[in-house]
Amino acid sequence: MSIDPISMLRPRRKITGMSAILLPLLADDSVDWTGFESHVRLTLDAGLIPAVNMDTGYGNLIDEATRQSVLQRTQTLAGSGGYVAGVYVADQPDSDFDADAYRRGSEQIQQHGGTPVFFQSFGLTGQSDDQIVSGYQTLAASCDTFIAFELSDVFLPLGKIYSLDVYEQLMQIPGCVGAKHSSLRRELEWQRLQLRDRVRPDFKVLTGNDLAIDMVMYGSDYLLGLSTFAPDAFARRDAMWESGDPGFYELNDLLQYLGAYTFRPPVPAYKHSAAMFLNLRGRIATDRTYPGSPTRAESDLEVLQSISTDLNRLMEA
Numbered sequence: 001m002s003i004d005p006i007s008m009l010r011p012r013r014k015i016t017g018m019s020a021i022l023l024p025l026l027a028d029d030s031v032d033w034t035g036f037e038s039h040v041r042l043t044l045d046a047g048l049i050p051a052v053n054m055d056t057g058y059g060n061l062i063d064e065a066t067r068q069s070v071l072q073r074t075q076t077l078a079g080s081g082g083y084v085a086g087v088y089v090a091d092q093p094d095s096d097f098d099a100d101a102y103r104r105g106s107e108q109i110q111q112h113g114g115t116p117v118f119f120q121s122f123g124l125t126g127q128s129d130d131q132i133v134s135g136y137q138t139l140a141a142s143c144d145t146f147i148a149f150e151l152s153d154v155f156l157p158l159g160k161i162y163s164l165d166v167y168e169q170l171m172q173i174p175g176c177v178g179a180k181h182s183s184l185r186r187e188l189e190w191q192r193l194q195l196r197d198r199v200r201p202d203f204k205v206l207t208g209n210d211l212a213i214d215m216v217m218y219g220s221d222y223l224l225g226l227s228t229f230a231p232d233a234f235a236r237r238d239a240m241w242e243s244g245d246p247g248f249y250e251l252n253d254l255l256q257y258l259g260a261y262t263f264r265p266p267v268p269a270y271k272h273s274a275a276m277f278l279n280l281r282g283r284i285a286t287d288r289t290y291p292g293s294p295t296r297a298e299s300d301l302e303v304l305q306s307i308s309t310d311l312n313r314l315m316e317a
Contacts, residue, residue: 003187003190003191003194005186005190005218008190008193008194008218008219009217009218010217010218010219011217011241011244012241012242012243012244013219013241013242014238014242015216015221015222015238015241015242016049016204016221016222017047017048017049017221017222017224017227017234017235017238018048018049018050018051018084018206018221018222018223018224019043019048019049019050019051019223019224019227019228019231019234020051020052020054020055020056020057020223020224020225020227020228021036021039021040021043021050021051021052021054021056021057021074021228022039022056022057022228022271022274022275022278022284023036023056023057023058023062023066023070023290024036024039024275024278024284024285024286024288025275025286025288025289025290026285026286026288027285027286027288029288029290029291031066031069032284032285032286033069033073034285035283035284035285036070036073037073037077038283038284039228039231039278039283039284040052040073040074040077040078041077042231042232042283043228043231044077044078044081045232046231046232046234046235047235047238048227048231048234048235049081049082049083049084050074050077050078050083050084051083051084051085051086051117051223052070052071052074052083052084052085052086052114053067053070053071053085053086053088054085054086054117054223054225055086055155055156055225055268055271056225056228056271056274057070057086058271058290058293059086059088059119060088060090060119060156061290061291061292061293062290067108068108070085071085071108071109071112071114072112074112074114075112075113075114078113078114082113082114082115083113083114083115084114084115084116084117084147084223085109085112085114085115085116085117086116086117086119086149087102087105087106087109087116087117087118087119088105088119088121089101089102089105089119089121089123089124090121091121091122091123091158092122093122093126093157093158094122094126095121095122095123095126096123097121097123097124097126097127097131097135098121098123099135099138099139102118102139102142103139103142106118106139106142106143106146107142107143110143110144115143115145115146115147115177116143116146116147117146117147117148117149117180117223118136118139118146118147118148118149119149119151120149120150120151120156120158120159120160121158122158125158125159125160129162129163129165129166132162132166133166133169133170136148136170136173136176137173140173140174140175140176143175144175145175145176145177146175146176146177147176147177147178147179147180147204147206147223148170148176148178148179148180149179149180149182150162150167150179150180150181150182150183151180151182151208152182152183152184154184154265154267155182155267155268156268159182161181161183161188164191164192164195167179167192167195168195168199171195171196171199171200171203172199172200176203177202177203177204178203178204178205178206178221179192179203179204179205179206180206180207180208180223181205181206181207181208181209181220182208182209183209184209184210184211184212185209186209186212186215189205189207189209189212189215189218189220190218192205193205193218193219193220196219197219204221205219205220205221206220206221206222206223207220207221207222207223207224208222208223208224208225210224210225210226210259210262210263210270211256211259211260211263212256213226213252213255213256213259214252214256216238216241217241225263225270225271225274226255226258226259226262226263226270228274228278229258229262229273229274229277229278230255230258230277230281230311232315233251233255233311233314233315234255236251236315237251237252237255247314247317250314251314254307254310254311254314255311257307258277258307258311261273261300261303261304261307262274262277262304266294268293268294269289269293269294269295269296271289271290271293272287272289272293272294272295272296273296273300273304275287275288275289276296276300276301276304277304277307277308280301280304280305280308281308
């Protein structure tokens with residue numbers, strides 16, 4: 001597939017932003033529900049769609065009671081505006097595809113007013129291409145709409161980036177309204193955008209490329225973990241793109257610097273970076289990360305503080 005990125009630029013388009021909500025903790029490692037609700041409100045007030053129980057919300061680590069409470073609290077805050085939430089199925093590399101577990105997660109989210117985002121699992125991605133598509137078709141029967149998800153294995157070992165043929169077949173499932181793409185590779189995402197424009201223009205290619213957040217310039221929307229660091233700044237950037245404000249580029253550059261720094265290897269440690277950044281900015285009580293999740297060095301704080309200062313300057317301009 002020939003790619004000409006310049007011809008793909010989409011100036012002044014309205015961007016749909018979905019922001020993966022960090023689940024903050026208190027000093028005793030219990031959930032900081034006050035901080036969580038405040039952060040969801042900030043995201044909603046900015047005009048972004050909250051995405052809960054995602055990787056940024058430790059969807060693969062939290063227990064069922066926490067998962068349920070996240071959904072209940074988000075539903076109360078989001079109201080009719082809606083939100084999206086991850087369906088995570090815990091399994092092993094040799095597991096079979098567990099459609100029933102996915103259905104239970106999907107039903108739980110829909111009962112709380114959300115749209116399911118189907119995380120990959122070993123049982124799902126370990127199948128043949130035809131079986132993967134059939135699996136999504138089976139899941140589509142359990143919900144009105146859903147979002148698919150393809151994930152690089154640098155985030156989780158169960159991740160898999162699908163072939164373009166599989167991706168096209170996912171687009172043809174009516175209830176599949178979009179797919180988060182987290183390969184961290186521009187070329188693969190450009191291919192998906194070209195395919196979307198040709199096959200199903202209303203389908204949302206949701207970039208998960210925290211190392212190339214300017215993919216929105218080419219027609220991607222987004223479901224990012226990086227946007228949880230500063231949802232108000234992402235919303236400002238998006239509005240600048242829609243209005244043609246050249247300030248878009250300076251703000252985008254700073255946010256991309258934040259992404260390049262905090263999503264460096266080991267990539268999953270970005271969640272600790274997010275906690276550090278939000279705590280520096282006075283938005284959550286501590287910079288603790290969920291037990292079992294990798295951490296960053298305290299020396300990161302100096303760089304994060306510098307970025308925060310520059311961000312304040314741009315937001316106040």
